[in-house]
Amino acid sequence: MEGASKRYGGVKALEKADLTVxxxxxxxxxxxxxxxxxxxxxxxxxxxxxxxxxxxLEGREIKFASPAAANQAGIVCIFQxxxxxxxxxxxxxxxxxxxxxxxxxxxxxxxxxxxxxALARAGAxxxxxxxxxxxxxxxxxxxxxxxxxxxxxxxVLILDEATSALTAADVAKVFVxxxxxxxEGLALLYISHRxxxxxxxxxxxxxxxxxxxxxxxxxxxxxDNEVVELMIGREYSHVFPAxxxxxxxxxxxxxxxxxxxxxxxxxxxxxAVRAGEVVGLGGLDGQGQRELLLALFGVLRGVSGExxxxxxxxxxxxxxxxxxxxxxxALIPExxxxxxxxxxxxxxxxxxxAALDRISRRGVVDRASERRLIDEMIELLTIRTxxxxxxxGALSGGNQQKVVIAKWxxxxxxxxxxxxxxRGIDVGTKVELYQLLRKLAQTGAAIVFYSTDYDELIGCCxxxxxxxxxxxxxxLAGGEITERALIGSALNIGTRGExxxxxxxxxx
Amino acid sequence: MRDWRYRLGEHRGTLLAFVxxxxxxxxxxxxxxxxxxxxxxxxxANKGVxxxxxxxxxxxxxxxxxxxxxxxxxxxxxxxxxxxxxxxSPVMVGLGVLGVLITGxxxxxxxxxxxxxxxxxxxxxxxxxxxxxFGIALxxxxxxxxDVDSDLADAFTGRLFGVIPSSLVALLVVVLVIWVPFRxxxxxxxxxxxxxxxPAAYMSGVxxxxxxxxxxxxxxxxxxxxxxxxxxxTASGEASAANGGSYTLFSIAAAVLGGVSLFxxxxxxxxxxxxxxxxxxxxxxxxxxxxxxxxxxLFQGVVLLAAVCLGSVRLFQIRNRLDLFE
Numbered sequence: 001m002e003g004a005s006k007r008y009g010g011v012k013a014l015e016k017a018d019l020t021v022x023x024x025x026x027x028x029x030x031x032x033x034x035x036x037x038x039x040x041x042x043x044x045x046x047x048x049x050x051x052x053x054x055x056x057l058e059g060r061e062i063k064f065a066s067p068a069a070a071n072q073a074g075i076v077c078i079f080q081x082x083x084x085x086x087x088x089x090x091x092x093x094x095x096x097x098x099x100x101x102x103x104x105x106x107x108x109x110x111x112x113x114x115x116x117x118a119l120a121r122a123g124a125x126x127x128x129x130x131x132x133x134x135x136x137x138x139x140x141x142x143x144x145x146x147x148x149x150x151x152x153x154x155x156v157l158i159l160d161e162a163t164s165a166l167t168a169a170d171v172a173k174v175f176v177x178x179x180x181x182x183x184e185g186l187a188l189l190y191i192s193h194r195x196x197x198x199x200x201x202x203x204x205x206x207x208x209x210x211x212x213x214x215x216x217x218x219x220x221x222x223x224d225n226e227v228v229e230l231m232i233g234r235e236y237s238h239v240f241p242a243x244x245x246x247x248x249x250x251x252x253x254x255x256x257x258x259x260x261x262x263x264x265x266x267x268x269x270x271x272a273v274r275a276g277e278v279v280g281l282g283g284l285d286g287q288g289q290r291e292l293l294l295a296l297f298g299v300l301r302g303v304s305g306e307x308x309x310x311x312x313x314x315x316x317x318x319x320x321x322x323x324x325x326x327x328x329x330a331l332i333p334e335x336x337x338x339x340x341x342x343x344x345x346x347x348x349x350x351x352x353x354a355a356l357d358r359i360s361r362r363g364v365v366d367r368a369s370e371r372r373l374i375d376e377m378i379e380l381l382t383i384r385t386x387x388x389x390x391x392x393g394a395l396s397g398g399n400q401q402k403v404v405i406a407k408w409x410x411x412x413x414x415x416x417x418x419x420x421x422x423r424g425i426d427v428g429t430k431v432e433l434y435q436l437l438r439k440l441a442q443t444g445a446a447i448v449f450y451s452t453d454y455d456e457l458i459g460c461c462x463x464x465x466x467x468x469x470x471x472x473x474x475x476l477a478g479g480e481i482t483e484r485a486l487i488g489s490a491l492n493i494g495t496r497g498e499x500x501x502x503x504x505x506x507x508x
Numbered sequence: 509m510r511d512w513r514y515r516l517g518e519h520r521g522t523l524l525a526f527v528x529x530x531x532x533x534x535x536x537x538x539x540x541x542x543x544x545x546x547x548x549x550x551x552x553a554n555k556g557v558x559x560x561x562x563x564x565x566x567x568x569x570x571x572x573x574x575x576x577x578x579x580x581x582x583x584x585x586x587x588x589x590x591x592x593x594x595x596x597s598p599v600m601v602g603l604g605v606l607g608v609l610i611t612g613x614x615x616x617x618x619x620x621x622x623x624x625x626x627x628x629x630x631x632x633x634x635x636x637x638x639x640x641x642f643g644i645a646l647x648x649x650x651x652x653x654x655d656v657d658s659d660l661a662d663a664f665t666g667r668l669f670g671v672i673p674s675s676l677v678a679l680l681v682v683v684l685v686i687w688v689p690f691r692x693x694x695x696x697x698x699x700x701x702x703x704x705x706x707p708a709a710y711m712s713g714v715x716x717x718x719x720x721x722x723x724x725x726x727x728x729x730x731x732x733x734x735x736x737x738x739x740x741x742t743a744s745g746e747a748s749a750a751n752g753g754s755y756t757l758f759s760i761a762a763a764v765l766g767g768v769s770l771f772x773x774x775x776x777x778x779x780x781x782x783x784x785x786x787x788x789x790x791x792x793x794x795x796x797x798x799x800x801x802x803x804x805x806l807f808q809g810v811v812l813l814a815a816v817c818l819g820s821v822r823l824f825q826i827r828n829r830l831d832l833f834e
Contacts, residue, residue: 083711083712084712085705086708087769089518093712096697099694104693105693106697132514294830299828301826301827318829
């Protein structure tokens with residue numbers, strides 16, 4: 001691949017990236033959140049088309065209009081988000097794109113044989129070919145996904161976080177398979193956040209940063225710390241308001257969580273947030289941060305552990321229980337389009353939704369007090385809109401996000417949970433949001449802030465909890481919050497602060 | 509050893525509908541004043557097959573997580589058309605039948621093209637196309653009337669060898685010629701895949717658009733076979749809005765009773781057939797037990813509600829409440 005670029009709106013996801021993958025090798029790809037890895041793979045797999053640049057396969061230039069075309073050419077990708085069809089059986093799924101046929105109809109016996117072979121090749125003989133995929137646990141589905149890719153006899157196999165849902169025993173089996181495929185002459189591209197997996201598997205590695213490939217080296221040439229060094233170095237483009245040290249106080253924390261667990265995805269998480277404090281959630285994408293916020297907000301069923309508000313146990317069984325005056329919690333969701341806003345409805349209606357009980361008298365909305373509160377919010381957040389009766393969908397992304405936040409500020413929350421609120425919004429709006437966060441904290445709110453952008457965590461948070469695989473791996477406070485410490489603990493390798501980082505080069 | 513369990517699981521909805529239908533029909537026939545005779549079965553079959561065909565037509569679209577609210581109107585339109593063109597010499601009759609089937613296919617193709625290539629919602633699109641088809645039907649038959657080739661009509665609504673209702677045989681042929689190949693073809697599987705998870709289907713390189721389009725065409729063809737059948741039974745054409753509307757709604761009910769998921773991706777047209785036969789038998793049961801026919805809609809509603817409740821038991825297992833809204 002030469003000079004591939006891709007933009008999403010104004011955001012450069014990939015800029016003139018080059019990558020060479022050779023047959024008979026496993027090529028590891030490293031990079032932090034948003035470094036351009038996923039975009040690169042999507043281009044190779046025919047999911048998105050590059051804005052510029054070209055791809056060569058065995059010296060010939062290729063272009064894919066769809067994933068099917070990429071498969072035809074022998075490039076098969078195992079995606080992070082599963083591509084299996086839940087209602088069909090394992091065997092159906094394995095030969096979904098090119099089933100064996102007899103008299104132009106699907107030959108079920110042959111299909112079953114292919115499935116059994118593919119499952120055996122992937123080391124997953126325990127999966128029954130007739131089982132419907134929706135009944136399988138996540139780790140088994142992932143194995144089916146791998147078997148499905150193998151059944152297509154690929155020449156280039158791309159694994160994007162393919163082991164993230166697997167148990168250690170499965171990972172070992174998959175590694176054996178991958179090494180065998182390498183000896184069979186396949187080119188493998190292996191993307192993982194798990195450094196030790198890359199160390200064990202890869203022959204060559206490429207590090208991505210800010211949408212560019214910054215270094216390619218032979219496996220074993222660089223220590224973990226050198227690799228982290230390569231991954232760091234984002235351009236600082238944000239301005240953060242000054243943090244203020246918190247005065248000591250013997251009041252109980254506004255929000256305290258003890259040993260919160262859920263469904264194997266959250267593991268005994270404890271945290272405490274005091275009034276005026278901004279606590280960040282760090283770590284790689286999808287390590288349970290989103291689930292933690294949903295659990296606090298009463299969305300998840302079967303959560304164990306204790307939640308205390310102002311030192312008293314609180315039971316939060318639903319979002320409407322979470323926003324009552326006693327608890328006063330608000331969640332700014334990740335996906336504003338589906339969980340935060342009703343796009344076709346007006347700014348007024350969207351803003352008032354969460355606070356309806358506060359601005360109505362005996363079930364009737366008091367227009368005057370609604371108007372007052374809305375004007376207050378529009379001024380506070382400087383929302384730019386053609387009047388409050390314009391549909392929210394007509395606003396820019398940044399302004400939409402402000403509406404989501406304003407909507408929850410209207411209930412005057414004491415606990416504010418934010419789920420990656422700056423994703424996909426412009427820099428100017430981001431800066432305004434950082435200032436707002438500080439302002440909220442200064443008025444005594446307790447803030448939990450999940451962000452995939454490490455700069456934000458460094459610039460905004462008093463403390464950062466780094467999550468890995470559903471558990472808190474490390475708590476960083478004050479000056480400890482550095483990019484190196486964040487990435488090191490996010491990858492779950494044993495870096496300890498700036499000085500110790502160089503000394504300890506072992507992976508966990 | 510575990511094979512049969514998975515096979516059973518796959519066909520559970522169909523089998524349940526079959527068992528319930530047999531149960532209900534046995535009760536009906538054994539309480540019928542005339543007893544379990546070929547005549548009773550033939551009458552029941554003719555009524556049942558008509559709804560079964562429309563339910564089948566609906567199932568094709570529902571499998572892809574769509575819905576076709578025009579099936580009843582295609583039925584009415586093809587009924588009116590058949591009452592004009594399925595008459596005369598054997599050649600004319602043959603051409604007439606072909607014309608009716610092609611009309612059905614075209615009706616389905618129009619709805620399908622608008623939904624898939626125009627990216628409009630199936631509900632609104634098929635309400636609109638349904639209204640258009642009904643308009644054409646009214647133009648063809650402003651007042652009920654017309655005729656149909658009586659030999660052909662008798663052949664399809666009578667009995668074979670004196671015992672077997674020929675309508676059932678015709679239904680079986682439709683299943684063997686259209687449903688079975690569809691179910692076992694690549695494009696049929698693509699239809700299931702689209703209904704189950706469209707993004708996953710696309711990512712797997714499945715022909716998403718072709719499959720979604722084909723189901724509408726097949727739905728139209730089968731609705732047209734239903735229209736032919738209605739003409740054979742009534743020996744006339746009638747542009748009845750009430751008929752079209754109730755067949756559409758009953759077809760959805762029958763599909764659900766037959767274990768077809770309205771979310772798409774699971775179920776079978778054979779299940780829908782038994783669902784339709786079941787739905788018809790509810791009405792007949794009231795008749796043999798001397799209950800007021802006025803109770804029929806109420807009972808049909810209760811049975812449908814019970815069936816839907818059974819289907820949503822899994823919601824209790826969901827751990828993330830946001831998943832409830834998917």
